[in-house]
Amino acid sequence: MxxxxxxxxxxxxxxxxxxxxxxxxxxxxxxxxxxxxxxxxxxxxxxxxxxxxxxxxxxDALFDQVMQTGLDRLAHAVPIDTDLVEYTVQLHDYFVADPSAERVAVWAWLHDAAAQGSFSAGRVDGYRRKLDVIRDAQRSGLVEPTWKPEELLALLLAIASSWERAPAELRSVSESEPDDSDSRRAAVREAARRLVEPRA
Incomplete structure (x- = not known):
């Protein structure tokens, strides 16, 4: 044996x-x-x-591996589907639970911007799949069709991580309580809904 x-x-x-x-x-x-x-x-x-x-x-290769591992974990924990509002809220929840994941993503964007087009193929493919989902949702009448998919995705990603990226000075003068997570989560949902929902 x-x-x-x-x-x-x-x-x-x-x-x-x-x-x-x-x-x-x-x-x-x-x-x-x-x-x-x-x-x-x-x-x-x-x-x-x-x-x-x-x-x-x-x-750099180690960073690419860290990023790919993180994106794989994120894609498994928060898979994108045609309910883009719920996807944005779940993405927000993920970043709140693990702020380091959002910080690494920001460093990746800065690093890639300086790389002058030399991007990780795995990360590029991941974004292409997300854009395909958005196009499917637009064709199905679930998402406002006048958005360019890449612009809508960029806005939803920004909304999902908005509080984590807010300047510390802004957070310090906010009228919200430091642990007012329900209010911020509701704001994320409403902002995403206003972008995604088809206009009459």
Whole structure:
């Protein structure tokens, strides 16, 4: 009988790799791509820098892997469908529960903007699939058809993360209570509804 057990060394390697990805996500969320340091990631993950470079190549490649892992997790947790209002609300909930995910996404947008068109194919394909869903919803009469899909998606993403990205100074003078999450969630839903709902 052939054993299906994973060799202990291989299992430890997988566990270490997961620690590296988790530590890298925190490092990139805090410092961005330019400010992130492999030595800090290695120390946090209890892994050697040499092993990290062997697995991922360089810092940019590690960042791409962190982003793709995060997007895969997000796509699984909040799959887009033709109910774009509910999708926006669930995306808001996801970012509230894990603010670091939103911060890494912001760093990715800044990093990609500086990359002059050298984007991750996986991330580009993910956005193409989202745009296809929006087009389907427009053809089905569920979404205002005059929007360009890419413009509508950009606005919905901005709404979903609006409070997380709001300047600290604005949050400090807000009349809302710091934990007034229900009010902010309702505002996200209403703003998305006004954009998405077909006009009479």
């Amino acid at each position: 052939v054993s299906t057990d994973v060799p202990r060394d291989q299992l430890r390697g997988r566990e270490t790799k997961q620690r590296v990805l988790k530590a890298a996500a925190a490092e990139f969320a805090e410092h961005g791509v330019a400010g992130a340091r492999i030595n800090r990631i290695a120390q946090t993950a209890a892994a050697s820098k040499e092993r990290i470079y062997a697995w991922f190549g360089d810092k």
